[in-house]
Amino acid sequence: xxxxxxxxxxxxxxxxxxxxxxxxxxxxxxxxxxxxxxxxxxxxxxxxxxxxxxxxxxxxxxxxxxxxxxxxxxxxxxxxxxxxxxxxxxxxxxxxxxxxxxxxxxxxxxxxxxxxxxxxxxxxxxxxxxxxxxxxxxxxxxxxxxxxxxxxxxxxxxxxxxxxxxxxxxxxxxxxxxxxxxxxxxxxxxxxxxxxxxxxxxxxxxxxxxxxxxxxxxxxxxxxxxxxxxxxxxxxxxxxxxxxxxxxxxxxxxxxxxxxxxxxxxxxxxxxxxxxxxxxxxxxxxxxxxxxxxxxxxxxxxxxxxxxxxxxxxxxxxxxxxxxxxxxxxxxxxxxxxxxxxxxxxxxxxxxxxxxxxxxxxxxxxxxxxxxxxxxxxxxxxxxxxxxxxxxxxxxxxxxxxxxxxxxxxxxxxxxxxxxxxxxxxx
Amino acid sequence: xxxxxxxxxxxxxxxxxxxxxxxxxxxxxxxxxxxxxxxxxxxxxxxxxxxxxxxxxxxxxxxxxxxxxxxxxxxxxxxxxxxxxxxxxxxxxxxxxxxxxxxxxxxxxxxxxxxxxxxxxxxxxxxxxxxxxxxxxxxxxxxxxxxxxxxxxxxxxxxxxxxxxxxxxxxxxxxxxxxxxxxxxxxxxxxxxxxxxxxxxxxxxxxxxxxxxxxxxxxxxxxxxxxxxxxxxxxxxxxxxxxxxxxxxx
Numbered sequence: 001x002x003x004x005x006x007x008x009x010x011x012x013x014x015x016x017x018x019x020x021x022x023x024x025x026x027x028x029x030x031x032x033x034x035x036x037x038x039x040x041x042x043x044x045x046x047x048x049x050x051x052x053x054x055x056x057x058x059x060x061x062x063x064x065x066x067x068x069x070x071x072x073x074x075x076x077x078x079x080x081x082x083x084x085x086x087x088x089x090x091x092x093x094x095x096x097x098x099x100x101x102x103x104x105x106x107x108x109x110x111x112x113x114x115x116x117x118x119x120x121x122x123x124x125x126x127x128x129x130x131x132x133x134x135x136x137x138x139x140x141x142x143x144x145x146x147x148x149x150x151x152x153x154x155x156x157x158x159x160x161x162x163x164x165x166x167x168x169x170x171x172x173x174x175x176x177x178x179x180x181x182x183x184x185x186x187x188x189x190x191x192x193x194x195x196x197x198x199x200x201x202x203x204x205x206x207x208x209x210x211x212x213x214x215x216x217x218x219x220x221x222x223x224x225x226x227x228x229x230x231x232x233x234x235x236x237x238x239x240x241x242x243x244x245x246x247x248x249x250x251x252x253x254x255x256x257x258x259x260x261x262x263x264x265x266x267x268x269x270x271x272x273x274x275x276x277x278x279x280x281x282x283x284x285x286x287x288x289x290x291x292x293x294x295x296x297x298x299x300x301x302x303x304x305x306x307x308x309x310x311x312x313x314x315x316x317x318x319x320x321x322x323x324x325x326x327x328x329x330x331x332x333x334x335x336x337x338x339x340x341x342x343x344x345x346x347x348x349x350x351x352x353x354x355x356x357x358x359x360x361x362x363x364x365x366x367x368x369x370x371x372x373x374x375x376x377x378x379x380x381x382x383x384x385x386x387x388x389x390x391x392x393x394x395x396x397x398x399x400x401x402x403x404x405x406x407x408x409x410x411x412x413x414x415x416x417x418x419x420x421x422x423x424x425x426x427x
Numbered sequence: 428x429x430x431x432x433x434x435x436x437x438x439x440x441x442x443x444x445x446x447x448x449x450x451x452x453x454x455x456x457x458x459x460x461x462x463x464x465x466x467x468x469x470x471x472x473x474x475x476x477x478x479x480x481x482x483x484x485x486x487x488x489x490x491x492x493x494x495x496x497x498x499x500x501x502x503x504x505x506x507x508x509x510x511x512x513x514x515x516x517x518x519x520x521x522x523x524x525x526x527x528x529x530x531x532x533x534x535x536x537x538x539x540x541x542x543x544x545x546x547x548x549x550x551x552x553x554x555x556x557x558x559x560x561x562x563x564x565x566x567x568x569x570x571x572x573x574x575x576x577x578x579x580x581x582x583x584x585x586x587x588x589x590x591x592x593x594x595x596x597x598x599x600x601x602x603x604x605x606x607x608x609x610x611x612x613x614x615x616x617x618x619x620x621x622x623x624x625x626x627x628x629x630x631x632x633x634x635x636x637x638x639x640x641x642x643x644x645x646x647x648x649x650x651x652x653x654x655x656x657x658x659x660x661x662x663x664x665x666x667x668x669x670x671x672x673x674x675x676x677x
Binding site: 392 | 476477478499509515524528589
C-alpha cells in the first residue's frame with residue numbers, strides 16, 4: 001500500500017488562500033509536518049481496520065478544484081432544525097467557520113474567543129491534527145472561569161456540507177475548565193449536501209483541579225460523508241469527566257478519544273453507542289493514559305450493527321509506572337443484526353504499575369431468540385420485538401448520558417436510527 | 428376450541444411428541460400431568476409456535492383454523508396465551524411497555540381503539556392489586572431480577588391484561604410458596620368463563636386444589652395415556668405415574 005499523500009503545491013496554495021491571521025505561521029509548520037507523513041495508512045496498527053483512501057481522494061479532488069466548495073444551501077435549515085430540537089445556547093461552526101454564538105454568556109464565567117485572537121497556535125502533532133491546523137481558518141476557544149458553575153449546556157454545532165464539488169472542512173475547539181469550574185457541553189456533528197464531504201475536527205479540553213465536565217457528543221452525519229474526529233482531554237487532580245458519544249450517521253467515521261489523567265483522584269467515565277447500517281464504517285478508538293494514581297476510568301461502549309457494515313472499537317488503557325491505585329474498566333458489547341455486519345473489537349491494557357485494578361470485556365452476539373419468542377408470544381410482531389430488544393440493548397448507554405437535557409433528543413434519535421435499521425432498509 | 432390430532436413433533440433429531448391427541452372445548456379447564464421429559468412443555472411450546480419444535484405429523488386446529496400456519500404473534504392476537512415455565516428476563520424492555528404494546532397490538536387486531544397511557548395504568552394497577560403485585564414492577568425490566576414467584580405472578584398479570592381465549596400455563600405452579608400459589612390460582616379462576624379454555628401443565632396436584640379441572644390427562648413419552656376427572660390427579664399424587672404406564676402397556 002502506498003502512502004496517502006496530498007499534492008504539495010495544491011495544499012500550499014490552499015493554506016495560503018486562508019484568511020491571514022495569527023494562525024498563519026502555525027499553518028505552514030503544521031503543513032510541513034503533514035506533508036512528511038501524509039494520512040495514516042492501514043500499515044499503522046492504529047489504523048489497521050480503517051482505510052482513509054476515500055478521505056485522501058476527496059481531499060485531493062477538493063484541492064484540484066481550488067480548495068473551495070460552495071456552502072450547501074440547506075445548511076441554514078439544518079442549523080434551524082437542530083436549534084429547534086434542543087433548546088440550549090449554540091455556537092455554530094459551518095464548514096469550520098464560526099458563524100454564530102460568539103456573543104454568548106459573556107461575563108458569566110464563560111468566555112468565548114477565536115483562536116486567532118488569542119494567538120493560540122493549535123498543537124498536537126498527529127497527522128490529522130496537523131492537517132486540521134494547516135487548513136484551519138480559525139478555531140473556537142471556550143474558557144470556563146475558576147469555580148463558575150454552568151447548569152445550562154453549551155452547544156457546539158459542527159455542521160458541514162457542499163452541494164457541488166467535493167468539500168473538505170476543518171473545525172477546532174479548545175475548552176479550558178479552570179480550577180473548580182463545572183460545565184456541560186453538547187457537541188453535535190452533522191452534514192448536508194449532495195457533494196462528497198470530508199470533515200476533520202479536533203477538540204482539546206483541559207479539566208483543571210477539582211473541575212468537572214459533562215460532555216455529550218452526537219454524530220448524525222449524512223450517510224455519504226466522512227469524518228475524522230480527534231478529542232484530547234487532560235484531567236488534573238480531582239477533575240471529573242463524564243463523556244458519552246453517539247455515532248448514528250456517516251459513511252466513514254473515525255473518532256479518537258484520548259484522555260490523559262495527570263492528577264490524583266481524577267475520574268473519567270466514558271460511554272459510547274454506535275449504530276451502523278448498510279455501507280457504514282464507524283471506528284472508535286479510545287486511549288486513557290493513567291499517569292498518576294489513584295484515579296478511576298471507565299469505558300463502556302455498545303454497538304448495534306445491521307446490513308453490510310463494519311465497526312471498530314479499540315479501547316486502550318495505559319497505567320504508567322507509579323500510577324498505583326488505578327481502577328480501570330473497559331467494555332464493548334455488540335449486537336449484530338445481520339450476517340454481513342462486522343465488528344473488530346479490541347480491548348488493550350498496558351500496565352506498568354503494581355497496585356492496580358483493571359478489567360475488560362468485549363462481547364459480540366445476536367438477538368436473544370428466547371427473548372424474541374417471548375415478545376412475539378405476547379402479540380408483538382417480529383419487527384416490533386426486534387426493535388424493542390435492540391432499543392433495550394442501547395438503552396444502558398442512552399440512559400447514562402451525563403446531560404439530562406439531551407436525554408429526550410438522544411432517545412428520539414436512537415429510536416429513529418433503529419427504526420431505519422430494523423425496517424429492512426439496511427438488511 | 429382446540430383440536431389436536433395425532434401430533435408428532437421433534438426438536439433437532441429428537442422426537443418428543445408421538446401421536447398426541449387432545450380436544451379442549453370452550454369453558455373447560457384441562458390439567459396435563461406427567462413425569463419429567465414426557466413432552467408437557469413441548470406441547471405448550473408447539474401450541475404457542477416456538478420455532479425450535481418442528482411438527483412432523485398430525486394437525487392442530489384452533490377455533491376452526493389451522494394453528495400451525497400461524498406465526499407466534501398471530502396466535503397471540505387470536506387469543507392464545509402461554510404462561511412460560513421459565514419466563515425470560517429482558518433487561519431494558521420495560522414491563523409496562525410490554526404490557527401496553529401487547530394489549531394494544533391485540534386491540535388493534537380486533538379493530539378496537541388502542542388504550543391511552545391513563546387507561547392502561549388504571550387497568551394494570553387494578554390487575555396487579557388482584558394478584559398482590561407492587562405497581563413498582565411496571566417500571567422494571569421484564570422479569571429482570573424478579574424472584575421465581577414474582578416471574579410467575581408477572582406471567583399471570585400478562586394473562587389477566589390480555590384476557591386470552593385459550594391460556595396454557597406451563598408449570599406456573601412450580602416453585603411457588605403458598606401465597607404465590609393462591610395468587611396464581613386466583614388469577615386463573617378470575618379468567619374462567621364459558622368462552623375461555625385453560626390448560627394447566629403441572630407436575631403436582633397442589634394447584635388443582637385451588638383450580639378445579641374438568642379433565643385431567645396423563646402424558647407419557649409424548650402421548651396421552653389416560654384421561655379422567657379431577658380424582659385422577661389425586662390418584663397420581665398418591666400412586667405416582669408408573670401404574671398409568673403399566674396399565675397402558677397391559
